[in-house]
Amino acid sequence: MLNFLKNFFLNLKQKQYQDSLVFPSDNLPLFPYVDENTLAEHPLIDEYNLARVYSLNNYLNHKIYHSNRHKSLEKYYQNMESLHWIALVSDIGWPFGNKNKPALLLEKVFAVDSDNNCKLLERHVWLNTKYIKHTITNPQSIAVGDAIKGVSNIGIYFGPKKEVKYELRETVILGAGIFVGPDERNDQKTDISHKFITDYDRHNDWILKINNKKNDTFFSKSPTTHELTSLLALSGTAFTNYQRSKHQSYIERSLAHKAIKKRKQKAKSPNFTREVKNIKHSVHQTLNHTRSLQRYHAQFSRYFYYNDQNGNFVPCVKFVDIFNELNESVSQNVFFKINPPLIKLGRLKPGMKISFSTRAKLPNQSEDKDQIIEISTNSPTKLSPIPDTNDALVGMIMRDRNDQTPDHLIFLEKYKEWCQTNNQPLTQNINPAKVKSFNKEEISQQLNLTGLQLEKIIQKLQLKPAYTNANEEYFNENSIKQIEKELHLRQMLL
Numbered sequence: 001m002l003n004f005l006k007n008f009f010l011n012l013k014q015k016q017y018q019d020s021l022v023f024p025s026d027n028l029p030l031f032p033y034v035d036e037n038t039l040a041e042h043p044l045i046d047e048y049n050l051a052r053v054y055s056l057n058n059y060l061n062h063k064i065y066h067s068n069r070h071k072s073l074e075k076y077y078q079n080m081e082s083l084h085w086i087a088l089v090s091d092i093g094w095p096f097g098n099k100n101k102p103a104l105l106l107e108k109v110f111a112v113d114s115d116n117n118c119k120l121l122e123r124h125v126w127l128n129t130k131y132i133k134h135t136i137t138n139p140q141s142i143a144v145g146d147a148i149k150g151v152s153n154i155g156i157y158f159g160p161k162k163e164v165k166y167e168l169r170e171t172v173i174l175g176a177g178i179f180v181g182p183d184e185r186n187d188q189k190t191d192i193s194h195k196f197i198t199d200y201d202r203h204n205d206w207i208l209k210i211n212n213k214k215n216d217t218f219f220s221k222s223p224t225t226h227e228l229t230s231l232l233a234l235s236g237t238a239f240t241n242y243q244r245s246k247h248q249s250y251i252e253r254s255l256a257h258k259a260i261k262k263r264k265q266k267a268k269s270p271n272f273t274r275e276v277k278n279i280k281h282s283v284h285q286t287l288n289h290t291r292s293l294q295r296y297h298a299q300f301s302r303y304f305y306y307n308d309q310n311g312n313f314v315p316c317v318k319f320v321d322i323f324n325e326l327n328e329s330v331s332q333n334v335f336f337k338i339n340p341p342l343i344k345l346g347r348l349k350p351g352m353k354i355s356f357s358t359r360a361k362l363p364n365q366s367e368d369k370d371q372i373i374e375i376s377t378n379s380p381t382k383l384s385p386i387p388d389t390n391d392a393l394v395g396m397i398m399r400d401r402n403d404q405t406p407d408h409l410i411f412l413e414k415y416k417e418w419c420q421t422n423n424q425p426l427t428q429n430i431n432p433a434k435v436k437s438f439n440k441e442e443i444s445q446q447l448n449l450t451g452l453q454l455e456k457i458i459q460k461l462q463l464k465p466a467y468t469n470a471n472e473e474y475f476n477e478n479s480i481k482q483i484e485k486e487l488h489l490r491q492m493l494l
Contacts, residue, residue, distance in 0.1 A: 029110055029118040030059040031088065031147035031190040033179045038325075042297065045355040046376040048178050048200040050295060053357060053374050056145030056247060057293040060090055061107050061123060069159070072121040073166035077154040082232065083168075084112045086192060089146045089176065090124065091245050092207040101130045102242050104208060106148065116193045127152075127168045129240045134231045135173040135210045136221060137198040142176045142208040144247045149174040149196070151228050170232045172223075173210060184326065205246060211239040293357045293373055298322040299451045300348040300377075301333065301441055302472065303397045313411070315393040317342060319354065320441070320451045322362055331363035332450070338393060341372050346383025350440055350472045351455055353378040385422065392418040399426070400472070437466045437474040447483060457483055 032055035034047045076083045087106035094102055103126040110118035131152075142148065155169035181194035212218075213236060220227060298319040305313045315338045322331040336342070336358070348354070356375040377383070387393045395415025398408050419426050438446070444454050461482055465473035 026061050026063070026108065026123070027120060029086075029108075029120070029189055029192070030187070031055065031086070031179055031192065032059070032145060032177075033181065033185050033190050033194075035184050036180060036182050039180065042353075042355060042378065045297075045353070045378055047355070048197060049202065049205070050355060050357065050374060050376065051178050052143060052145040052202075054145075054293055054295060055088065055147075057357075057373075059108070060088055060145070069163060070122055070125060070166040073125075073154045073168075077156060077166055081154075082228065083152050083154060084150075085121070085152065085168075086110050086112050086118065086147060086149045087125070089142055089144055089148050089207070091144065091247075091249055092242055093126075095126050096128060101128060102208075103128045104142070104148075112149070112192070116191075118192065125168060127171060129208065129242070130237055131169050131171050132210060132238050132240065133170055133172055133234045133236075134212055134216060134218065134238055136223070137173075137175050137177075138210075138212045140173060140176060140198065140210045141202050141206040142210070143202040143206045144245050146176045147179065147190075147192075147196075148176040149192075151232065153232055172228055172231045207242060207245050209241045213238060293359060294361055295325050295355070295357050296322050296330070296362060297327075297353065297355050298334070299455075300352045300354055301350060301451070302439075303338075303348075303400065305394050305397050313390070313394040315390065315397060317348070319356075320444075324362075334360075334362055336372050339371050341375050343386060343388050345375050345377065347386045348377065348383065349379075351451065385424065387415065387418045389414070389418070391415075437476045438480065439472050439474050443475065443480060443483065446480070447487065449487075454483070457486055461486060 032051045034051040039047055073083065075081075087109040089104060090107040091105040092102050093105060096103060105124060106127055107124045108120065109122040109125050111121050112118055127150075150168075150171050150173050152168040152171040155167055156164055157167060159165050175196050175198040177196055177198035177200060179190055179192065179194045180197055181191060183191075216234070216238075218227070218231060223231065299321050301318040301320045303315065303317055305315045308314050316335050317338060318333055318335050320333045322329070322334055324330050354375060354377045357373045358371065359373065387396055391411055391414040393415075395411035395413070395418075398411055399415055403412075416426065418424070440451065440454055440458075443449070444451055447454070449457075463475060463479045463482065466476040466479075
């Protein structure tokens, strides 16, 4: 009897602890969204993909919800009703053991009624691509983090224990993409009645492409119920092409998975209460280390390097005039180590507007942990490449600074070798100290201006730089005098 009671209370504590790990956002109808003002203010920045990356890092399930029978689909099967649904795209895989027919993993599957109200049905459901009959956007690319809408018939199959399970069968994809509306993003609910952008460029980050069959002549963008019924009854399936996801899988993203597994292994320990506290602490540490992505807009200032504790050179970037998504100023300057996203982007120019995502909640930073996750720029042309090795990167920055220190020549040679190998011209070797001129950062500090204020004055006065060194513009004293005159005139008009 004592053992029975002991096991009962241990099981109760296990359930209570597991319930405590439910993340509130896992129950909310949240989908990728970008407001119209943001698109208007940053027409050259890839806001659609930034919204999608924000979605996959913040809206997908935060914990593991184990496989079930998908009982919520049963009533649609029994009543022979088609299900109108919306979900988040999580991954592509082969849960049915047939590599020729991959399936889309959908998370947070909501039923959608005629008034666009959402009701949560399932935490995750697989959609076998062999059941996709038609796509309204033709062709349709699909990427992890996209919202996806569809209409499906419901079918049954038998699990490993011969139990009846329910699944999505014949399906029409109504669209996959990003919602766009006039309001700022709502962290409690996404209004799915807003405009739905399905044809934006996902670059090479897609996992599935769908094309209708050549003899499929249906072209309506808003099919009626009768037309949807006809599309679901089409013979054959749409053409699909797939590639593996470049993002973390469902299990890898489930932050509490490791802690739950550890708890189960030690559940019979006499010190179970202490173990639970330790696991909770471990989960909280994990959550703090893997914070949600934050998005910012800023201006690029310069490349530089510093010496770490081991005496190694660490190449970095400096951003100035940093604003958050609500267009609130959060910091005058921040620094990040140069990492693969920055290298992939290419050589930035001072004053260039950029949009980036990081786990740092600025202005607070952790030098060792915080990195650039995603970054884009307003440049209409492709940026020139920068070295992808530490020594060559340091050499590039040293050459920009006209650093001729004997101990540094090895880095300059590494950069020169990289330029020759990649058919890139060496940067100009002008020493700013020998020319009485100033870059934008120096002018901003001298006149107590923000980078944005200075940029607007330069554009208004149509000032031309005296010369450019390493893509950084330098202005002579005459230009500075014109800026001072403009500032004096503004003060008189106040």
